[in-house]
Amino acid sequence: MQRHQLETCSQPCTVCGGSNVAVLATTSRSGNALRTVICQDCGMVWSDPFPHNPRSFYEDDYRVAYKGTFTPKPKHILRAGKVALSRRALLGKWIEKPVKMLDVGTGGGEFAYLMQTLGHDVSGIEPNKGYAEYSREEYGLKVQIGFIQDINQAPESFDLITIWHVLEHTENPHDVLTKLHSLLKSQGILVVEVPTIEATCQSPKSTFHEAHIFNFNLATLNKLAEKVGFTQVEHKVSADGANMTVFFRKNAINESAKAQQNFTIPGNADKIIKIVKNHTAIRHYLTLWPYQRFFNRMSKAINEKLATADFVSGKQLLDKLYT
Ligand SMILES: [Zn+2]
Known part of the structure; x- marks a missing residue:
């Protein structure tokens, strides 16, 4: 193994x-x-030291910093509604029959509402008060305001847990996965979606940002989940290579086996360093990704204007989109 400057x-x-x-990286x-x-x-x-206190950042500041609002705007509801439909498609065979499920980081509630309309028994947890309250009032969802570590649910409550683009923001992904392991029933399924550090569809200078404290590839996510007591049963990577959706099954934790295991991954650091260092601006602008992104953004903005022109409520918008 190559040794880089310690x-x-x-x-x-x-x-x-x-x-x-x-x-x-330093910026x-x-x-x-x-x-x-x-x-x-x-x-x-990971970002070391942490660029902010993850907890206070997500309680109030995050939505404002990201989207400039405390409750979702029509275009955000539409966007998230479309994302919810694609997430449901990703879940495929794991939701063939009605399940008792938890969505961690419910956001504006669009995905949880979709699953509820499909007959699943859905609970959610979301640290941002404005979004959580909106999702409860607008869609009648069961959403607790708070962080997963503070959830009011008994152990072994759920058949399925989804955590979409949350784990990379948390202060301790190991403890979050441990908590989710305890909340799942035996053989329950955990679905984790995170960006992958191996992605090269974004501009190189966009690779690292303050909100993403931890950056995974498939090997590190699998290893961390394995350490906590999960086995990977399926994984999917988005068409642009930006995100990975990984399905884990809960195992019983064998403490003595856990204590003896080695969680290093030979060669993985070299692989990631090579990908990040080779992802240069010149190479990036020689691919189609930046141009595709630009045109997608333009057409998306026009479509969103048309689709939200006669906006009445989030519920009405989603009901139309989901049927
Ligand atoms: Zn390590």
Whole structure:
């Protein structure tokens, strides 16, 4: 294995427990200083030190920083409604019969509402008060305001848990997965979707940003889930290579086996470093991705204007979209 310049880190690697890190980047996509390190023993990538307090950031500031609003605007509901339909399609065989499910990071409630209309028994948890309250009032959803660590649900409550684009934002993905493991029934299914650090469809300077504290590839996500007591049963990568959706089955945790296991991933750090270093602006603008992105964005904006012109309520918009 290649050894890169060793640096210090303020906390050990969440996957393998090691502290042999190299610095992968020093700026974020907004051009601010953001120190991103990679564990040389397993390839886990994280912002070190954390750029903000993850908890207070998500309680109130996140939606405002990201979208400039505390309740979803019509175009956001439409967008999220379309995403919800694609997520349901991704779930495929795992939702053939009605399930008792939890959606972590419910956001404006569009996906949870879709699943509820399809006959599933859905609960949600969302730290942002404005979004959580909106989803309860607008769609009649059961959504707790808060973080997953504070959820008021008994152990072994759910057949299925979905966590879409949340894990990369959390302060401790290991503890989040451990919590989800306890909430699932025996043999229950966990669906995790996160961006992959191997993606090259975005501009190279957009790879790292303050909101994504942890950056996974399939190997590190699988290893962390394995450590907590899950086995991967399926995985899908989006057409543009940006996101991975990974399906895990809950196993019983064998504490003595867990203590003996080695969670390093030989070669993974070198692989990721190579992908990130080779993803240069010149190469990126020689691909079709940036141009495709631009045209998609333009046509999306026009379609959204048309589709939300006669907006009455979120519920009416989604009911029309979902039928
Ligand atoms: Zn590691």
